[in-house]
Amino acid sequence: MEPETTTFTSWFDHLSLEEFLGAGSYGHVFKAISGAESERLSAVKVIFIDTFGKLTEELEKEKERASREYNLMTGKKHENVLEILKSTYTNFTVSDLNIIKNLDCLKENKNAANMINFRIIEASENPIPTFCIQMELCGKNLRQWLNAQSINNPELDQIKKTIIRNMFEGLKYLHSNNIMHRDFRPENVMFSYSSTTDFLLPVKVGDFGLCRNVHREQTVTGTLTPGLGHDLYRAPETRGSNYGVQADIFSFGLVLWEVTHLLRQREIGKIFYQLVDESKTNLVKPSTLFRNVNESIISLTRRRVQDRIKSLHEVENLDENHNQFTVKKRKALVEILKTCKPGDTIVLKDFVGTRYAYAEYELCADNVTLYQEGRVNGHHNWGLVVKGNSCAIKNITFNKIKIEGSNNLLQDINCSEFNLIGCNNKVSNSKVRDYFGVRSVVSGDSNSLENLQIIYESGGILVSGSGNTFLSLKFKHLNNIGLIISGSRNVVRDFKIESRDNPRRDPNNSYYLKNLTKLHAITENYSDEIKRVYDTYGAIGIITTPTSSETVISNTICENVLISGMQHQLESVIINKTLHLEGENHSINSCKAHQLFDKSHSTALIDSNFEIAELN
The missing domain is CATH 1.10.510.10 (Transferase(Phosphotransferase) domain 1)
Known part of the structure; x- marks a missing residue:
């Protein structure tokens, strides 16, 4: 929008210049009152175009530059931006300049009056092209x-x-x-x-x-x-x-x-x-x-x-309406996790983790999103404890992660150990790699684990909670025990276990003995039977303990399965080596096994589609 073209006197018919405020870029600024009735206060900037020694082309460029302020800012409204109200273009004569010089507000301001006197001398040769811009008055x-x-x-x-x-x-x-x-x-x-x-x-x-x-x-x-x-x-x-x-x-x-x-x-x-x-x-x-x-x-x-930062949109910590924070260093992550609020998003961008001692971070707020961009620099020797609810943790590499809250989402995670203590959490499209012979734990209820790749040699997953669902889990390089279920009403579906060609471990291996010690504490002396089966037949894909009940296992492939407890159901399970049945009232439907060891005292219901190479 171009400024109006009018005369100085007509444009100021409705304005009264009351006070000289100072000089800004290329202009002199006055406080003005609009009209006798409304008496709206505003500021008026008077921009004189310097014509001395300029050719016509240069003068036009100077006019374009002087009008840019109005042309760019007209119509722009924001509570933190000075508003441009109106603009006009005119040629100031000596008479116009004398009107300004004689304003009461300039009589005691010698510097301002001297600037106008200089313009009067200039206008005596030729009228001065001038832009007048009316804008919001500020303090x-x-x-x-x-x-x-x-x-x-x-x-x-x-x-x-x-x-x-x-x-x-x-x-x-x-x-x-x-x-x-x-x-x-x-x-x-x-x-x-x-x-x-x-x-x-x-x-x-x-x-x-x-x-x-x-x-x-x-x-x-x-x-x-x-x-x-x-x-x-x-x-x-x-x-x-x-x-x-x-x-x-x-x-x-x-x-x-x-x-x-x-x-x-x-x-x-x-x-x-x-x-x-x-x-x-x-x-x-x-x-x-x-x-x-x-x-x-x-x-x-x-x-x-x-x-340098490329955009102010990257400076999230100053924006009260924008709740995304980019973190690159460990100390900054600690500070933000302590103070973050529901709805915040935390981005780990080229995050520099700890290189030596293990560090653990706590996320206590609800409804927080945490994800990673770029690579993690340094070692991944750090862990996250999520105590909040309804948080989303995505695309992050951890050592350990513990979820104490509920209704949280873990997606595209890489870690060596996880612990689901809360309820109704979901873990999907993630990879768990055992580096230290540790065992992950699902002790909460109604959690869901989907599309996980688990690369465990001596660890595994202990399920002590109930109502949990395990869908499309794949174990690779299993040398020990895959899934140990001691809770009730858990579901395992589309579960595949690939053991090593020589799956048996050295009985004196420290990780193996450490796991047996843990098993003895959590399986009520059932670890002796587990050790016997493992030492004889190798890696065990799934174990249900004597305290477990009503587990459904379907569409699963593994080497050895050890079933105890009550009322478990196996459907379309392929067991390449041995199926061991103990406990009572199990249901075996459309399964295959190389060997069956039935110690359930004939309480197991095995359908006619069960295929077996050897019966013991």
Whole structure:
């Protein structure tokens, strides 16, 4: 939208310029009152086009630059962005300039009056092309607020958080509309107008005189004017013409540091240089204002563009409405897990785990999503305890994971051990690899495990809970015991076990003896029978203990099966070696086995489709 073309006097018929507010980028700013009835307050920026020594083509480019502020910002409305209301283009004559010079608000401002006198001399040769932009009136700026703070009082924390979030949302809004500010600094962040206080929240991003549109397809443009903006806040790449919104991001990072720690204006030149050019990141101290705000400041102000955050959308910890947090280091993960809230998303991006001692993290909040992007650097010697409910854990590599809550989802997980203590949890499309001879445990009820690949040599899964479902599980390289069920009403379906060619283990193996010790404690002396079968026939795919009942096992292939307890049902199970039956009232339907050892005292119901090579 182009500005109106009108005369100075007609445009100001409904405006009264009451106060000279100062000079911004390419303009002089006044406080104005609109109309006698409404008396709406606004600000008016008067932008004079410098015509001295310019050719017609150069003058047109200058006009285009001066009108850019209005053209880019008209129609843009956001509570943290200064609103542009109206604009006009006219040629100021000596008479027009004398009207401004004689305003009451300029009579005691010699500097402003001298600037107008200079323009009067210029207009005596030729009228001056001028843009007048009417905009929302604001209060004092952020620099004035920073200078008014004498100490870093904790009582200011909430105000600082609001200021940071306001300017963050305002700048992010500009970037979402493909607008680059190019002069982001405390002087251009304004407080809301109030007749009773100087610093009324919210704050708004303003002074769009250097704004520029950037391409939708990319954020870097090679035709930008170099060296614009204040030198203290100017990104290093703006010395050339090839830069983009990351220059604003750099400036925002420095202002974020100022507000977070209330840096003194006399200090900032030195410490900005030390942070950016000398990489003294230890200067940026942690703060309780926001999670990992020191890391955010460092990431925002990297000297090299390729090392810097690419978009403000990546700075999740400042966004009260955006609950996704990107974590790269162990300490940051600990902090976020302690403070995360329902609905938060935590992304482990190129996560650097512990290299030596085992570390365990606790997730206590409900409805949190945790997933991994990129690879985990260092060893995977860490574990996660999920105490919350309805959380989603996806695409993560752990050593151990323990789920104490309920209704959680584990998907695309890689670990060596899991422990499902809670109820109604689901584990799917995951891989469990035994490195240490440990045994995973399902002690909760009504959990579901689907599409798991389990590479266990000496471990396995102990199921002491009830009502759990195991679908499409595949054991590989089994040397010991696969599934031990001591609970009731569990279901095993589409279960395949591949044992090694020589599945028998050395009886003196420490992992084997350790597992037998555990088995003795959990199977009520049944471990002697398990040891006898294992030593004689090799790896045992499925065991139901004497305390178990009503297990359904179907569409399963394994080497040896040992059934005890009561009322278990086997359907379409292929047992390549031996089936051992103990306990009472089992049902065997459409199964195959090489050998059957029946100690159930003829209480087992075996249908006529049962195929057996040898009966013992």
